[in-house]
Amino acid sequence: MKTTRGAWALAGVLAGAAGLATSYVTANVLSIRQSPVVAIAEDIIRLTPGDVAETAIDVLGHADKPVLIAGIMVFLVLMFAVVGLLARRTWWAPTLVFLALALVGGLAVLLPKGSGNATDALPVAVGFVTWLIGLSVLVAPLRKAEDAGAASDDPAYDGDDATRRGFLIGAGVMAGSIGVLTVVGRLVGAGRREVERLRNLLRLTGVTQPELPPGALVGVDDVTPWMTKADDFYRIDTTIATPVIDPTEWSLRIHGMVDREVVITFDELNELEKTEAWVTLNCVSNPVGGNLIGNAWWSGVRVATLLERVGVQAGAEAVLQTSDDGWTCVTPLEVLTDDRNAMLAVAMNGDPLPIEHGFPVRTLVPGLYGYVSATKWVVDFEVTRFADAQGYWTPKGWGERGPVKMSSRIDVPGSGDSVDAGEVVFAGIAWAQHTGIATVEVAIDGGAWQEGVVAHPGTDDTWVQWRAVADVEPGDHVVRVRATDKDGLVQTGTVADVLPDGATGWHGIDFSASS
Structure with a gap:
């Protein structure tokens, strides 16, 4: 059998994937929250500078963590392929690479909490041993084929069927085992399901159901609801x-x-x-x-x-x-x-x-x-x-105390919406927590500020809904909003980024009016 670079690379990838699968199963069986890949991902997040983390949140939103995990997996697959290629020439090089990856995984699991708990590192050890065994099983028929080819005087020698079958069977068994282990890992990872069951059965004392406070609404459709569902x-x-x-x-x-x-x-x-x-x-x-x-x-x-x-x-x-x-x-x-x-x-x-x-x-x-x-x-x-x-x-550059800054937002109309010219209703939310909102104003196209109506939910620790009505001529327009708190402080129009202690500025939207 003529061996190809692809076959050696595949052997490395399958062996590495088997190691990841066994480490995942081990973590679940032992109820260890972090598998090595998860631990590495969380360490990357922990070590990322504040401005870089903020950019990732802005660009990726809630997809930031899946993208990070995907990136780590792509890197590992490439490394596993390299290991397979190295195994074609020597044993010590792939062993050192696997050992280096295992050390990184072990440090990622142990160092953040400083626990020194050997059990937490057990998934890494199991994965490392699986890598080595899997690689030896898969490369054995490949090396046998190359040795036989080198010993043959026939340049067209293609090995024997037994050698070919040995590699294909080994690769198939390894791939199937990876799938089975992944499924088993999910089945034995029943901790979340059990906690969900306990959560559903939990009886909390002194807890009541939410009731809408009188005066909390301004009666405008499509404005942010008073209560946010979980x-x-x-x-x-x-x-x-x-x-x-x-x-x-x-x-x-x-x-x-x-x-x-x-x-x-x-x-x-x-x-x-x-x-x-x-x-x-x-x-x-x-x-x-x-x-x-x-x-x-x-x-x-x-x-x-x-x-x-x-x-x-x-x-x-x-x-x-x-x-x-x-x-x-x-x-x-x-x-x-x-x-x-x-x-x-x-x-x-x-x-x-x-x-x-x-x-x-x-x-x-x-x-x-x-x-x-x-x-x-x-x-x-x-x-x-x-x-x-x-x-x-x-330590990443964010402020020490973090008080919430007063702000306001326009929900109605939406950005880019078209409305009928004449009296236009604007609505949204505003907040100045632990102080409270006194007034909200809107300005059309940089004109005079016009005061709106603010809801009174009976608490200063929440947002409030607001509404305002303004006459609007046909055409394209920009509306901005600002709030004033109960201490008389007017929301600043100075634009500041979220780093280091929260964004400031007036929210504005573009809209058009037609007659």
């Missing part, structure tokens, strides 16, 4: 593999500059008095007029209640929050203990938190961007000083 709520986080946590195994450790270290279980948290509130969450990456914002009815336990239990020591300034996936943020202590109702939320819109939004427990702080406050899957509070702690995003 399925429609924006999601921005750094995790590739969503943490799946059994509530019976969840706990929150509160330690650091406290008089008494405390560990609270979910059952204990559930028995505490609940607080409930409408709260709007914002992502600091939300551009002017963007949709990385949502409003929901949240239920939970006030953070201040728990901090009173541990006794915060003098000199403490902040709380370093840590998620189950290792993500961290530093939140000012003052906003966790004032009247803004910062909470450990257990429910969203009357139901237990969705897994993707932090089940079983997440932190919620009205008036702060999520990157300094909204820790999903929270498991650790360390009371500390700002000088002694850094969150995930601040």
